[in-house]
Structures are given as structure tokens and as C-alpha cells.
Amino acid sequence: MPSKSKLARKEAEKKQRSPAKQAVLDKMSENTVNRHIMPSAIKLANANFNSTDAKILLTKFQAKAFEYAKTQQFAKEAAFAELTATDTGLVLTVKKDIVVSVYLDKPMIINVRSQTDLLTKLKQDRDKSRKETFFFYHRRMEDCMWGTNEELLVEMKSWRKQKREKHLKILEENNNEFVIDGKTYYTLVLTQLTEDGETQNIGFDKLAIGVNHFVDGMVYWFVAKANRDATYKYVMEIK
Numbered sequence: 001m002p003s004k005s006k007l008a009r010k011e012a013e014k015k016q017r018s019p020a021k022q023a024v025l026d027k028m029s030e031n032t033v034n035r036h037i038m039p040s041a042i043k044l045a046n047a048n049f050n051s052t053d054a055k056i057l058l059t060k061f062q063a064k065a066f067e068y069a070k071t072q073q074f075a076k077e078a079a080f081a082e083l084t085a086t087d088t089g090l091v092l093t094v095k096k097d098i099v100v101s102v103y104l105d106k107p108m109i110i111n112v113r114s115q116t117d118l119l120t121k122l123k124q125d126r127d128k129s130r131k132e133t134f135f136f137y138h139r140r141m142e143d144c145m146w147g148t149n150e151e152l153l154v155e156m157k158s159w160r161k162q163k164r165e166k167h168l169k170i171l172e173e174n175n176n177e178f179v180i181d182g183k184t185y186y187t188l189v190l191t192q193l194t195e196d197g198e199t200q201n202i203g204f205d206k207l208a209i210g211v212n213h214f215v216d217g218m219v220y221w222f223v224a225k226a227n228r229d230a231t232y233k234y235v236m237e238i239k
Contacts, residue, residue, distance in 0.1 A: 029069035036078045037065055041090060048085040051216050052203035053104055060102040061090050068092075068099050115210030118144065120181045122207075126223075134222045137207045144207065152231065159190065159235045168192055170232050177225070178211040186228040189217040 041061055045054035082093045089103030122144055126132050132146040147155075162168045174189040187208070192200040205219040213219070222228035232238070 026070050030066050032078055033062070033065045033069050037081060037083065037092065038062060040083050041065075041092075044083055044085050045090060049104075050204045050214075051201040055201055057090055057102055057104060061092075061100065064100045064102055065092065115206060117210075119207060119210045122146075123180050123183055133224065133227055134220055136218065136220045137205060139202075139218070149227070152227070156231055156234050160237070163235055163237075166193055166197055170236055172232070174215060174217070175228065175232060176213065178213065178221075180211070185221045185223065186225045187213075187219050187221050188228055188232050189215050189219050191217045 038058075041058060042054075045057050045061075048054075049057060077094045080095045084091050084093075086103070089101060091098060092100035122135055126135075126146055130146075131148050133149050134152055135144060135146045137144050159168060159170075163170075169191050170188050171191060174187075174191070176187050177184055178187065179185075189205070192202055194200045199216065201216055202218075204214050204216060207221070208215055208219045220228075220231075222231070
């Protein structure tokens with residue numbers, strides 16, 4: 001960390017500046033962080049953490065980086081900045097001094113094997129007498145559910161409406177197939193969209209982790225490929 005005397009000197013210099021000049025310098029410091037530090041931080045966070053944890057870390061990191069940059073001549077120091085990821089956070093060093101470090105309060109630990117076992121159990125839990133044809137992980141209820149074609153039709157109409165309102169989309173490249181305990185299932189992914197039409201990060205689908213399918217969105221698993229394909233075409237209005 002920078003020495004206490006150095007920080008005290010910088011703080012004293014800051015107090016001597018006029019509010020208007022300080023506001024300009026603060027803005028310049030924020031711009032330096034956004035241009036030279038945040039792009040690397042975003043790549044590093046997304047490469048090492050799930051999207052939910054990455055978003056939390058990046059929010060914390062940006063705030064701390066702004067705070068630090070406003071007390072330094074950061075435009076000069078930015079060339080010496082190095083960013084690394086730990087198991088639970090991000091660390092920024094300048095000339096080998098740690099100047100910013102942020103960590104997750106409760107890191108999300110993903111156990112792929114447990115999700116694989118859950119998928120196998122789901123396969124066994126299917127109620128054929130009820131003619132269940134698809135399943136998914138319900139995020140709000142934090143539970144896995146099977147559904148029938150009748151229930152799927154209700155969902156399809158809702159998804160098509162949301163697609164027309166530009167609230168979601170289904171990407172064809174995310175349509176996949178996976179073998180679970182000897183049985184092939186066909187998937188599609190509902191991708192949520194922001195008001196600007198950009199992909200909304202809602203985190204990895206927990207069930208998909210069980211087949212090493214790390215995808216941001218809601219994954220639906222179909223017993224029949226024809227059902228999956230028909231759902232995709234109906235929602236996206238493809239003839």
C-alpha cells in the first residue's frame with residue numbers, strides 16, 4: 001500500500017484545490033480508470049467468476065478504483081498498474097503496491113458433480129403418466145420442474161409476447177443436445193434483454209452446469225427434438 005505520509009500529502013493537496021478544479025480532476029481520474037483499467041477488469045472478472053459474482057466484484061472494484069484514483073496522479077500511474085484475480089476477488093497493484101482489492105462476501109461455489117447427479121435424478125422423476133415433456137430450473141422458487149405440452153404452450157405464448165416487446169430472445173447457436181444417463185435431451189436458452197436490447201446477465205443456469213454448459217440465461221430441456229425446434233421457431237417467429 002502507498003505510505004501514510006504519501007496519502008496524507010495527497011489529501012492535503014486535494015483540500016487546497018478549488019471545488020471546481022477538484023471536480024475536473026476527479027472526472028479525469030474516473031475517465032482514466034474507465035479507459036485503462038476497467039476493460040481489463042471486466043475481462044478478468046468474466047473469465048474467472050460466474051456472471052453474477054463478476055458483476056458484484058466489478059461494481060465494488062470500480063468504486064474503489066475511483067476512490068483511489070482521485071487521491072493520486074493516476075494518469076501517470078496507470079501505465080504501471082497490474083490487475084490479477086484471486087479465488088474470491090480482484091487485486092490492483094501499482095509498482096507492486098496493492099492499491100485496490102475487492103472480494104466476494106459469499107463466493108458462489110459451483111459443484112458440477114452435484115448438478116450432474118441432480119440431472120440424473122430429474123430424469124428418473126419424470127411422470128410419464130402425466131405426459132411430461134420438458135423440464136427446467138425455476139430460479140425464483142429454486143427448484144426443478146417438469147412440464148407438459150399444455151403447460152409449454154402457455155409458456156410459448158408468453159415468450160413470444162416478450163420477444164416482440166424485445167425483452168428476450170432465443171439464439172439458435174445455444175440450441176444443444178446432451179446425454180444424461182443414456183438419454184438425449186434437447187435444450188434451448190431464454191436470453192433476457194435490457195431496455196437497450198443488450199443481453200442481461202442473470203447468471204449461469206444451475207442445471208446446465210451439470211453438463212459443463214456454462215451459459216447465461218434460462219435453459220429448458222426437451223425430451224423430443226421436434227418439441228424444442230418447434231418452440232424455438234414459434235417464439236422467434238421463424239417459418
